[in-house]
Amino acid sequence: MDWDFILQYRELYIDAAWLTIRTAALGILGALLLGLICGMIRYCRIPVLSRIIGMYIELSRNTPLVIQLFFLYFGLPRMGITLESETCAVTGLIFLGGSYMAETFRSGLEAVGTIQTESALSLGFRKMQIFFYILLPQAAAVAVPGIGANVMFLLKETSVFSIVALADLMYVAKDLIGLYYKTDEALFMLTVSYLIILLPVSALFSLLERRLRYAGYGN
Amino acid sequence: MQDMGIKILFEGDHLIRLLEGMGVTLRISLVSAGGSVILGMIFGMLMMADHAVIRWVSRIYLEFVRIMPQLVLLFLAYFGAAKHLGWDLSGEQAAAAVFTFWGTAEMGDLVRGALQSIPRHQRQSGEALGLTKLQIYRFILVPQALKRLIPQAVNLITRMIKTTSLVVLIGVAEVVKTGQQIIESARLTAPDAALWVYGAVFLLYFAVCWPISAAAGLLEKHWGEEV
Numbered sequence: 001m002d003w004d005f006i007l008q009y010r011e012l013y014i015d016a017a018w019l020t021i022r023t024a025a026l027g028i029l030g031a032l033l034l035g036l037i038c039g040m041i042r043y044c045r046i047p048v049l050s051r052i053i054g055m056y057i058e059l060s061r062n063t064p065l066v067i068q069l070f071f072l073y074f075g076l077p078r079m080g081i082t083l084e085s086e087t088c089a090v091t092g093l094i095f096l097g098g099s100y101m102a103e104t105f106r107s108g109l110e111a112v113g114t115i116q117t118e119s120a121l122s123l124g125f126r127k128m129q130i131f132f133y134i135l136l137p138q139a140a141a142v143a144v145p146g147i148g149a150n151v152m153f154l155l156k157e158t159s160v161f162s163i164v165a166l167a168d169l170m171y172v173a174k175d176l177i178g179l180y181y182k183t184d185e186a187l188f189m190l191t192v193s194y195l196i197i198l199l200p201v202s203a204l205f206s207l208l209e210r211r212l213r214y215a216g217y218g219n
Numbered sequence: 220m221q222d223m224g225i226k227i228l229f230e231g232d233h234l235i236r237l238l239e240g241m242g243v244t245l246r247i248s249l250v251s252a253g254g255s256v257i258l259g260m261i262f263g264m265l266m267m268a269d270h271a272v273i274r275w276v277s278r279i280y281l282e283f284v285r286i287m288p289q290l291v292l293l294f295l296a297y298f299g300a301a302k303h304l305g306w307d308l309s310g311e312q313a314a315a316a317v318f319t320f321w322g323t324a325e326m327g328d329l330v331r332g333a334l335q336s337i338p339r340h341q342r343q344s345g346e347a348l349g350l351t352k353l354q355i356y357r358f359i360l361v362p363q364a365l366k367r368l369i370p371q372a373v374n375l376i377t378r379m380i381k382t383t384s385l386v387v388l389i390g391v392a393e394v395v396k397t398g399q400q401i402i403e404s405a406r407l408t409a410p411d412a413a414l415w416v417y418g419a420v421f422l423l424y425f426a427v428c429w430p431i432s433a434a435a436g437l438l439e440k441h442w443g444e445e446v
Contacts, residue, residue: 058425058429058432059425061432062377062381062424062425062428062429062432063381063421063424063425063428064381064382064384064385064424065384066384066385066387066388066395067384067395067417067420067421067424068421070395070417070420071417071418071420071421074402074413074417075413075414075415075416075417075418076414077413078224078410078411078413078414079414152285152286156287156288156289157288158288159288159289159290159291160290160385160388162388163387163388170290170291170294170388173294174294177298183298183299183301183302184299184302187294187295187298187299190291190294191287191291191295194286194287194288194291195286195287198286198287199286202286
């Protein structure tokens with residue numbers, strides 16, 4: 001192991017790691033938002049929208065991110081829609097993650113007993129109030145393990161971003177292997193970088209999960 | 220829509236080549252899925268072993284495989300094995316090895332989860348009836364565990380197929396690579412090829428994965444009510 005080499009090129013990895021974190025954070029936040037909206041619509045069974053979202057969920061869950069990105073990055077410009085690398089990566093992640101999050105939110109909402117809604121109605125809550133004060137907090141607690149798994153999944157999926165010409169960790173590693181034949185060092189740094197990003201997130205969610213594991217009320 | 224760029228798909232042997240590319244993808248996934256199911260059963264049992272060291276080692280293996288992106292594992296095997304072990308693995312071999320390595324861990328955890336989900340009184344009742352350990356597994360635990368396991372295992376296969384799309388990054392000539400070749404060859408005659416070819420690849424993946432996940436969903440619903 002050539003430590004000087006590692007020291008010399010660690011900046012490259014740090015920059016790439018930040019890029020990964022930035023795009024992942026944007027993509028995951030977007031996916032959470034899209035997932036929440038889609039999950040709500042699916043839960044409320046709003047007639048036409050619910051069907052369309054159902055189709056989107058099937059389409060997004062049954063195709064790999066690599067292919068989605070290829071289509072977004074190389075296919076769409078032919079229709080006159082050109083996305084920059086980073087926008088494309090984030091869009092792809094939102095498209096993929098939205099469906100996973102939607103399913104998690106929906107099953108979280110469905111886990112809350114109907115008696116909760118009925119009690120709230122009899123107390124004179126409005127629909128919006130029921131949703132935000134009664135259903136969502138309970139559903140979110142149920143959904144935390146699923147959300148955590150999705151976040152980890154999406155973070156790991158960011159490793160394919162190099163195909164849309166984003167200089168992420170994989171790109172840097174491949175570059176260094178190609179340029180200097182420092183395979184060990186490049187792969188070692190790659191593994192360490194991902195561990196540094198992923199381990200804390202994984203630990204955070206297991207902590208959250210334990211904190212939020214309180215019994216549901218009345219079911 | 221522009222002037223019928225879709226024609227590119229039906230010119231010459233383009234469609235057949237794309238399907239053949241998809242075949243390579245499926246071959247890698249099915250080999251890995253088969254290996255993972257068999258090894259995963261064994262690994263699942265190991266995870267429930269009485270010996271603490273075995274449990275710890277398998278735990279670490281599972282966590283490492285879970286936490287690393289599959290693409291990183293693929294790079295480690297593809298570039299690392301050539302250098303250290305002197306194995307000049309083809310992209311396809313490296314991919315099958317890595318996906319089996321990954322799938323075994325995932326499958327093992329599913330097996331463990333399925334076995335542990337069975338209430339303890341099932342085993343105890345079996346013992347009380349005087350069944351041997353083998354009989355308890357054969358007649359009581361395994362049939363119940365399978366009903367939980369099979370839908371999840373089927374789902375794992377779709378994940379495997381989707382993950383196999385990564386192999387284009389280590390230069391395996393699968394469906395995306397074939398698509399790129401077609402696009403390149405038609406650069407001048409059909410500039411819109413990219414849209415149609417990538418669209419076709421997208422739909423090919425969907426056409427393969429969707430029925431499988433739908434089947435998994437049905438099985439889950441069907442057996443979920445019984446258990």
